[in-house]
Every structure is written in C-alpha cells, then in structure tokens.
Amino acid sequence: MTALNQNEIAQRLEQLTELSVALSSSHDIPLLLERILVTAKAMTHADGGTLYRASGDKQSLEFHIAVNDSLRMYRGGLNEGPIDMPTIALHNADGSQNLDAVAAYAANLKKAVNLPDVYQTPLFNFSGMRKFDAAHNYHSQSLLTVPMLDHEEELIGVLQLINATDPDSGAVRPFTDTDKRFIEALASQAAIAVSNQQLIFQLENLFESLVNLINIGIDEKSPNTGRHCQHVPELTMMLAEALHRAETGPLAGFKMSGRDRRELWMAGLLHDCGKITTPVHVIEKSTKLETLFDRIHSVDTRFEVLKRDAEIRMLKQKCLPGTGAQQAAELDAQLQAELARLDDDRAFLRKANIGGERMSQEDQQRVADIAKYRWTGPDGTERDLLDQEELGNLNIRAGTLTDAERKIINNHISVTIRMLEALPWPKHLRNVPEYAGGHHERMDGKGYPRGLVKEQMSVQARVMAIADIFEALTAKDRPYKVGKTLTESLDILGKFSLNGHIDPDLFDVFVRGKVYLEYAQRFMDSAQIDNVDESLIPGYHP
Structure with missing residues (x-):
C-alpha cells in the first residue's frame, strides 16, 4: 500500500470518526441521513448519491435525498419539501422479491452491489437511469449500492453512490473494494444510529400514548374531566409560548427549547392523572344530594x-x-x-x-x-x-360538594404527585412531577397540597395554575356550573392576581399576549366570547 493510499485510509477513518460523533450527538433523523450521504460522497469522491428510506411496513424504499455535483442538483432532504419521486417496491405483484431494481436487490438480499459500468451489466433494469441521463445530458457509469441494516439486520434504508472520480484527474473510475468496505461500515454505523433515534422516538410516542390512555380512562369516567385534561395542556403551551416571545417585563428572560416544550406538554397531559382514582359520583356530582343517584x-x-x-x-x-x-x-x-x-x-x-x-x-x-x-x-x-x-x-x-367530598377531589393532586414521582423519569422529563403537581398551589402559600409560595414554584408550574383555573372558569360542560364569558372569567382571574392566588406577572402576559382570545377562538363556545374591555380587568394595566 502506497503512502498516498495510507493517507487516504487515515482520512477516511477520520471521516468515519467525525460522522460517529455527529450521529451520537444529533437527534434529527433527516439531518442524520443527509450527513450520511454527504460523508459517503466525500469519502469515495463520488459525483452523486441517493438515499432511500425503508417504508414503515418495509414493503418499499422511499426517496429521501439525491445530490449530484456535476448537475448542481439537490433534491429532497432538508432544504425542500416532499419530492414527487416514485417509491421502489421490494416485492413484485406475485409476492416474490423484486430483484430487477438494484436498490431493491441490495435491500432484499442485504448485500452491497458494486458495478463498474451500469451500461455494461444485464443484471438490473436501468431504464430509469437511462432516461435520467438522456434528460440531463449525463452519463452514469460506476455505481455502489449499499443496504443500511441495523444491529438486528432490519432494513433502515439504501445508500446509492454514482460515478466515483479520481481525486487528481477527475476522471470517472469504478468504486474499489476499499470504497465498498468503508461505505458498508459507514452504512452499518449510520443505520444503528438512525435505528436508535427511531427507537427513542417510538418510546416517546408510546409513553405519550400511555398518557393519553390514562386520559381516555378519566374521560370514560367523566367526559367533562376528560375534556379538561385535553384543554389545559393546550392553554398551558399557549401561555408558555407567549411568555417565550415576551421581550419586556419581569419574565422576559424565560425561553424554551424543544425539549423544554415537550416536558411542559407532558406535564400538562398528566396534571390531573390522579383523578383516575377519584370516585365518579364525586367528580360528576351535579347537585348537592347526588350520589349514585339524585336523592x-x-x-x-x-x-x-x-x-x-x-x-x-x-x-x-x-x-x-x-x-x-x-x-x-x-x-x-x-x-x-x-x-x-x-x-x-x-x-x-x-x-x-x-x-x-x-x-x-x-x-x-x-x-x-x-x-x-x-x-x-x-x-x-x-x-x-x-x-x-x-x-x-x-x-x-x-x-355541590361537602367538605369531605372536596377533600376527596383535592386529594387527586396528591395522588398525581405520588404517581408521577414514582416514575423513573429521564433527565429531559425530570421536572414533570413538579410542573404537574403545582397547579393548585397559590402565590401566597394558601394553595395545596404543599402550601408553596411563588418563590418555591417554577415558572412552568405557575403557568399551569393559570391554565387550569381559566379552563375551569370557561368550561361549559361541567355538571355543576355554566361556562362564564371571557369578560367574567378575566374579571375573576384578575382578582386572583391581586389576592395572591396566581402570578400577576404571568397574568399580564396572559392578557397582553391575547392568550385568552387565542384559546377562546379555538375551544370556547362563540356565545361566551364577548367583547373584552381590557382596561376594566382587575390587576391589569394596558
């Protein structure tokens, strides 16, 4: 092996190392796939490349990104929306494996295909490539197609490189066995990284689905509480986003990352999960004498x-x-x-x-x-x-509740906290119990269950407290009350901001950012949406 070859091997190892670091640090699958293709092209000095992703049912290959230096082409990927490119079926109409298309061949047989000259092989159907060449005045020659398989040999996608070039002369050359081995290593490493990210995404979706399952259970017990469990997270995020955008005021420095948003959303979904233990006749008590029936x-x-x-x-x-x-x-x-x-x-x-x-x-x-x-x-x-x-x-x-029944209702938050604190939360969700468990606390320490004061509560928990109260005031489906108008609800909430019940700084953002109106337009009955005179809202200064 010549010194030049040794230098190139060292360079490729360094590229693999850099890609490995990038794969381990990024959680954006489209970005990972683009990085994989770019690295593979650079490693082999290929003029172009295409990356396909396996469909969810593993029955086809779906186009993701294609690049070509000579044609200055970039299709799909991060910079464009969906591209109308045909998928490649992995099976024929009779159920047999599709071995005519080279990408399907590599995917089905799980092995790389290295062709020195695509026009000189009768093994595959390259009619599509011939049409492409004719349309773009291009000449496809050498082709390297490598399946991307994870640690369980499951197909993640197919990486295809076209026209390897000599780095000195620029002439098209065949892909070497060394090229093939390096790209196989890269594809394997990349497939495992993508698979891990997909697994994380699937687990997060599974967890959120389990959370929704709890809310479905609550909804079946009490449709009114079920809607509350759906609306409070939405209003929580509306207020949090308005606070994130705020450039003035005591809370102007509050910012949220994507993970922060997911953590707060999860807390919103779970804020009343303890109600799954609350007796139905207490939750649904619409009259004073109601138990299992109205006495x-x-x-x-x-x-x-x-x-x-x-x-x-x-x-x-x-x-x-x-x-x-x-x-x-x-x-x-x-x-x-x-x-x-x-x-x-x-x-x-x-x-x-x-x-x-x-x-x-x-x-x-x-x-x-x-x-x-x-x-x-x-x-x-x-x-x-x-x-x-x-x-x-x-x-x-x-x-309609007696003191004993109110204690049963109030106990749901203690149950919520116990349930959430019992879970082994990952680092990026570890604040969910605190956020969800604080929505009945007050700024003056008279709330429950822990009697916290403002300084002991996170901004997120204080946001959720406002969302919980406003949703309850405006809800028109409660068996014991009618939904209040916007003006009535803001009047009560404003008084709460003055008497130490809610955070006045957050209430200012709630009104100034028109969060109340955004929520009303999405979730409130039109009959409740009256014309609000903000100058009359207690505790608010326009």
Whole structure:
C-alpha cells in the first residue's frame, strides 16, 4: 500500500470518526441521513448519491435525498419539501422479491452491489437511469449500492453512490473494494444510529400514548374531566409560548427549547392523572344530594307522603259526627293552604339542591326548618323529613360538594404527585412531577397540597395554575356550573392576581399576549366570547 493510499485510509477513518460523533450527538433523523450521504460522497469522491428510506411496513424504499455535483442538483432532504419521486417496491405483484431494481436487490438480499459500468451489466433494469441521463445530458457509469441494516439486520434504508472520480484527474473510475468496505461500515454505523433515534422516538410516542390512555380512562369516567385534561395542556403551551416571545417585563428572560416544550406538554397531559382514582359520583356530582343517584327524588316522595297524610287528616275530620258544611269548607281551605306550603317548600329544596356560588344564611335556616317536618316512613317509624347528612348537603354554602367530598377531589393532586414521582423519569422529563403537581398551589402559600409560595414554584408550574383555573372558569360542560364569558372569567382571574392566588406577572402576559382570545377562538363556545374591555380587568394595566 502506497503512502498516498495510507493517507487516504487515515482520512477516511477520520471521516468515519467525525460522522460517529455527529450521529451520537444529533437527534434529527433527516439531518442524520443527509450527513450520511454527504460523508459517503466525500469519502469515495463520488459525483452523486441517493438515499432511500425503508417504508414503515418495509414493503418499499422511499426517496429521501439525491445530490449530484456535476448537475448542481439537490433534491429532497432538508432544504425542500416532499419530492414527487416514485417509491421502489421490494416485492413484485406475485409476492416474490423484486430483484430487477438494484436498490431493491441490495435491500432484499442485504448485500452491497458494486458495478463498474451500469451500461455494461444485464443484471438490473436501468431504464430509469437511462432516461435520467438522456434528460440531463449525463452519463452514469460506476455505481455502489449499499443496504443500511441495523444491529438486528432490519432494513433502515439504501445508500446509492454514482460515478466515483479520481481525486487528481477527475476522471470517472469504478468504486474499489476499499470504497465498498468503508461505505458498508459507514452504512452499518449510520443505520444503528438512525435505528436508535427511531427507537427513542417510538418510546416517546408510546409513553405519550400511555398518557393519553390514562386520559381516555378519566374521560370514560367523566367526559367533562376528560375534556379538561385535553384543554389545559393546550392553554398551558399557549401561555408558555407567549411568555417565550415576551421581550419586556419581569419574565422576559424565560425561553424554551424543544425539549423544554415537550416536558411542559407532558406535564400538562398528566396534571390531573390522579383523578383516575377519584370516585365518579364525586367528580360528576351535579347537585348537592347526588350520589349514585339524585336523592332529591326521595325527598319528593316524602313530600307526597306529607301531602297524602294531610289529606287523610282532613278527610277523617270531615267524617267526625257534627261536622257541618261550613267546617268542611274551612277544612278544605286549610288543606289547600298546607298543600301549597308543602309544594313551595319542595320547590325551594329543589332549587337549593342545584347549588351555586353562594347560599344565604336565610336560605340555610329555611332548609333547617323544613328538615324538622315529621313524616312516617315505610316501616311505620316517624322521623325528620331530612336526616343530618341530607341537611348538611342541602346547606352547602357554595357548589355541590361537602367538605369531605372536596377533600376527596383535592386529594387527586396528591395522588398525581405520588404517581408521577414514582416514575423513573429521564433527565429531559425530570421536572414533570413538579410542573404537574403545582397547579393548585397559590402565590401566597394558601394553595395545596404543599402550601408553596411563588418563590418555591417554577415558572412552568405557575403557568399551569393559570391554565387550569381559566379552563375551569370557561368550561361549559361541567355538571355543576355554566361556562362564564371571557369578560367574567378575566374579571375573576384578575382578582386572583391581586389576592395572591396566581402570578400577576404571568397574568399580564396572559392578557397582553391575547392568550385568552387565542384559546377562546379555538375551544370556547362563540356565545361566551364577548367583547373584552381590557382596561376594566382587575390587576391589569394596558
């Protein structure tokens, strides 16, 4: 071997080393493939080259990139969109292997093909290459086709080089056996790198699919909560992107990489995963007396018993000896008054059962008075119209949940944190538990479950807190409330920014960046999207 050849071998080894470093550091598969082709061309002094990728079902080769120095051609790859180039089928119509096309031959038999002169071989169909040559006034001669196989001998793609040239004279020459061995080594190394990246991508997709599987489970339990699990990640990313773009304000230095975005998105998807353990009758409790069914209907039945008993008392009194017409008329009037009072009380309890934002003390007292009515049950025992548990439920001051039920709902975040902290998160996702677990914390330390203050929370967790509240305010599908308008929601959120509930700096970005409007246009009912006067929003200064 001459000194020149030794120098070239050393140069090629260095190129392989550089490619190996590039393959290990890059996570962009299209970029990897382009780097592979460029290195292969340089290593063999080839005039042109084409790289095909195996289709997902391994039934064909799909064009990815083609370059040619003499023709100054660059097709496909990173700089262009999809190119309308025919795929190469790996099998014929009868199911047999396609061995006519040289690229399919190399892929099917998993071996390299080195041809000194494509026009002098009868082994393959080069009609397409002949047409290309005629159209571009080009002459294809030497050809090296190498399959790219991973560590399990699975086909990743095919690398094809055309017209090796002498580095001194520029004349076209055949590819040497040394060229072939180096390109086989390069193709093998590259295939494994690409395969690893595909595996990582597949695992990430699998993990996100498992996350969506959890949300599907929550959705099946509660369609309302399921939509919440879908919308909060979207709103979280909208606010985070607006913050990323912000050039002024206390948080102007906040920036996100692609990995940061994926981490935050994953946290958004998982922020309520603990609700998979929350009982359905608590999540879906639309009235105060609802458990597995709405017990207001049982109370209705008791009122019917009271009305029946009132009628029976009246009829018995009418049947007493000496009861005249005037007394009978008075008894009828008394009965109608009592029935009207009972109907009014029943209607009041029905309204109280619905729940709302605030129940007055007067209404609570009226419920307590009605609860003392006595009725006789099916077992013949006389008892209060409402038991203590029913009385407590109907006197819930706001919403439909008792203190015990609210604790069950609130416990979902503790379960979420325990679930997420139990997972062996990779480095680029290690903050998911903190981001997802902080969306019920408050800036003043009065939130739950850990009572964190602003300084103890990441920006991402504070972003998620705003997204969670705004989605809940505007959601129109909750069984216990109606969706608020944009103005109403921003008014409440603005007050939260003033009382230490949410981060006022993030709220400023939320309004100034029109994040609320972007979300509304995508996910809110048009009837809720009113004209917002930002100058009236509490805590915001236009």
